[in-house]
Amino acid sequence: MTHAPPPGRARVWSGRLGLLLAGLAVGGLTFLLALQVRAGSGDGTTTVAPSGDAVASAPAPDPTTAAPEPEVTETAPPPPLAGLTVAVDPGHNGGNGANPLTVNAPVPDGRGGTKACNTVGASTDAGYPEHAFTWDVAGRLAARLAELGAVVVLTRPDDAGVGPCVDARGRLPQEEGADLLVSLHANGTPDRRAHGFFAIVADPPVHEAQGQPSVALAHDLVAALGAAGFAPSSTVAADDGPLQRRADLATLNHAERPAVMLELGEMRNPDEAAVMESEEGRQRYADAVAAGITAWAGADG
Ligand SMILES: [Zn+2]
Structure with a gap:
């Protein structure tokens, strides 16, 4: 199983009806769950997708009060089923x-x-x-x-x-x-x-x-x-x-x-x-x- 980002991820956000369900804390980061029903497709398929958008949109620290950058930045590991x-x-x-x-x-x-x-x-x-x-x-x-x-x-x-x-x-x-x-x-x-x-x-x-x-x-x-x-x-x-x-x-x-x-x-x-x-x-x-x-x-x- 390769864990590259799925090519279809973008499409799950492109539907006509998006319902924000819940915020879940995963690995210390906040992920948002979106349940999207593709109402117009007629195939009855429902897609649930994770998103890390909340991380990218976090406010930048105030440069006048921010602590110096640590020399080693720890990156949170990807969630275990990323790419699946x-x-x-x-x-x-x-x-x-x-x-x-x-x-x-x-x-x-x-x-x-x-x-x-x-x-x-x-x-x-x-x-x-x-x-x-x-x-x-x-x-x-x-x-x-x-x-x-x-x-x-x-x-x-x-x-x-x-x-x-x-x-x-x-x-x-x-x-x-x-x-x-x-x-x-x-x-x-x-x-x-x-x-x-x-x-x-x-x-x-x-x-x-x-x-x-x-x-x-x-x-x-x-x-x-x-x-x-x-x-x-x-x-x-x-x-x-x-x-x-x-x-x-x-x-x-x-x-x-x-x-x-x-x-x-x-x-x-x-x-x-x-x-x-x-x-x-x-x-x-x-x-x-x-x-x-x-x-x-x-x-x-
Ligand atoms: Zn049965």
Whole structure:
């Protein structure tokens, strides 16, 4: 992973709608987070980008009172994910359930067949839906990644629309110049004893990035979720961890960058449902996924 400034950084500031979200202190410097929705593009993409502008605009010291320049000037190191662009896919969408014709329409599955545009997704027994869970975790993850210096692109701009279809979600990383794609989901196994997270990669690979590069990303994400105290899946196991290799997921099949789908837990399991329904639990998921991406970016470089 090279950490040169991404060529697309300028464009994220050129949109029609910019919303200042928050100021974050990173390495003693103040960074501003901007959430920009490209409302006119119609592709539903949302971009979150860090900016170091606040540093450059600091007022010059008064020459009459300023201390002498130190002989050695310490430069703050770049944030750990500077130069990385991350595509984050919050699975499903809030309007899918009310729009079956759109959601069930066939789209290319990335292997010469077709697949439904999208699905409604799972929910907890209390009715907390998967689309709301993935949307919330994605927002927390995007904020954390931006704090670490990454540019983040999301596959959908809100939690009230329909789609986008799975093929469009999978194409996002190459269309937006992202280095990787992480698709966030939670599983809905009816057996309430089933629990734990697992990762999925496309197999056999359609594109080069879907082979070992995606498996390596999955290993780092799985390790980070385990290190954060989440339990690996009780039902999915491979020689190299809770990792499924599947040919039928269009989001993964279309991605031409390392791409992993994460089933972060089982929504019908009462214990895991309680974690997903809590803000604290969703923050833990987001922090763990960010840690996995950070580990991958470091190992890759
Ligand atoms: Zn899902």
